[in-house]
Amino acid sequence: MKKKAFLAALPHCLPVCTGxxxxxxxxxxxxxxLGFSFVWPMLTSITIFAGSMEFVTANLLVQRFDxxxxxxxxxxxxxxxxxxxxxxxxxYRAAGRKRWYLIFGMCDETFAINVSTEPPEGVDRDWFYFFVTLIDQAAWIAGATLGGLVGGLLPFDTTGIDFVLTALFIVIFLGQWLAADRHLPAVTGVLCSVAALVLFGADNFLLPAMLLILLALTALRKKWNKKEGAEL
Amino acid sequence: MTMTFPQAALTIAMVVLGTVITRFLPFILFPASRPIPAYIKYLGEVLPHAVTGLLVVYCLRNISPFRAPFGLPELISFAVILVLHLYKRNTLLSLLGGTACYMLLVQLVFTA
Structure with missing residues (x-):
């Protein structure tokens, strides 16, 4: 049962693993x-496992203790x-004891896969979600550890490689867009985020953007429910 | 490294705590015994799409349409991903194509 779920999960994880x-x-x-040995990125990617926050944490560690x-x-x-x-x-709450790890390991990409993927017929759902989560985290830990080991020794110019994260979200966005028959939530998300970005600036817009999205979606609820099933 | 080891460990522990809280809170607020309110169900349905939109904007937050290179590397790479994805529907191809395009652009074309 586990092996079947692992093999079903693996192809869904490959793009994320590469990223x-x-x-x-x-x-x-x-x-x-910044002067840290590979042990630091290895341990933070096991314990924190939230990519953008790990970058921020690295930065925190070289500043004042707070x-x-x-x-x-x-x-x-x-x-x-x-x-x-x-x-x-x-x-997830149907997943029994596995839910503790599913919730702990719910990073952006794992969430994106598990929310949008139905396991194939005959594959145990909970083990499928479990292995998606585990394979993704294993790839992240491997990448972070490897990066810490090789440091600046890479034989080619890696400038711009961080765009892979952006590309990943764009591809997920496109995938969701193509799969959905109503685009109101996606459009709301983009418009509210851009509005918050213009109003609050790049360093402070995340929280206002989330509040704005929440308000807008709450206001649109009646409209959404009334047109249930209709094109939007 | 400017912190002592205990300070660094505590800082990381706080980040772990903050992250774990954001991941577990919904499951603590709505345990299996309590029915999920219709409003929360609605949010669960529409939020994933809105949040992906937010994450795309978040990744592109530092580009400026008024300053060179005017966000052109991102815009061109975005277009490459769009074309690749609509044409082939292969996630890995779109991902690598877009990233390679961006790396070439910032290393060879839009060199600051």
Whole structure:
């Protein structure tokens, strides 16, 4: 049963694994450039396992000691996970003891796969979600550790490799767009985010953008329910 | 490294705590015994698409349409991903094509 679920999960994870190896490596290289051994990116990718927050944490570690600030920053940068959790309530709470790891390991990409993928016929759902989560995290840990080990020794210019993260979200966005017959939520998300970005600037827009999205979607609820099934 | 080891460990522990709270809170607020309110169900349905939109904007937050290179490397790479994805529907191909395009652009064309 486990082997079948693992083999079913693997192809869904390959694109993310590729992205994670690259971005994880750039994270490891980044920590190495700040003077940390490979043990640091390895341990943070096991314990924190939230990519963008790990980059931010590396930066925090070379600044003034401020644990409360670190906590607040983690809550803000990762507040989007609250949205993911709400989307996964029904899927994950049926998973028994495995749910603890499913929830712990629910990064952006794993969430994107598990929320949008139905396991094939005859494959155990919970083990499928479990292996998607595990394979993704293993790739991230491997990339971060490798990056920390090789440091600045890479034989080619890696400038711009961080775009792989952007490309990943664009591809996920396109995939969701093509699969959906109503695009109101996606359009709302982009418009609210751009509005918050213009109003609050690149360093402070994440929280206002999330509030704006929440308000807009709440206001649109009647419209959404009335036109259930209709093209939008 | 400017922090002592305990300080660095505590900083990481706080980041872990913050991250774990954001991931577990919905499941604690709505345990299996309590029915999920219709409003929360609605959010669960529409939020994933909206949040992906937010993440795309978040990744592109530092480009400026008023300053060279005017976000052109990102815009061109975005177009490459769009064309590749509509044409082939292969996630890995779109991902690598877009990233390679961006790397070539910032290393060879839009060199600052």
């Amino acid at each position: 994670f190896l690259f971005v994880g490596m750039s994270y490891g290289v980044y920590m190495a450039s 644990p409360l600030g670190a906590l607040l920053l983690a809550l803000t940068v990762n507040a989007r996970h609250l949205f993911y959790g709400v989307s996964m309530l029904e899927k």
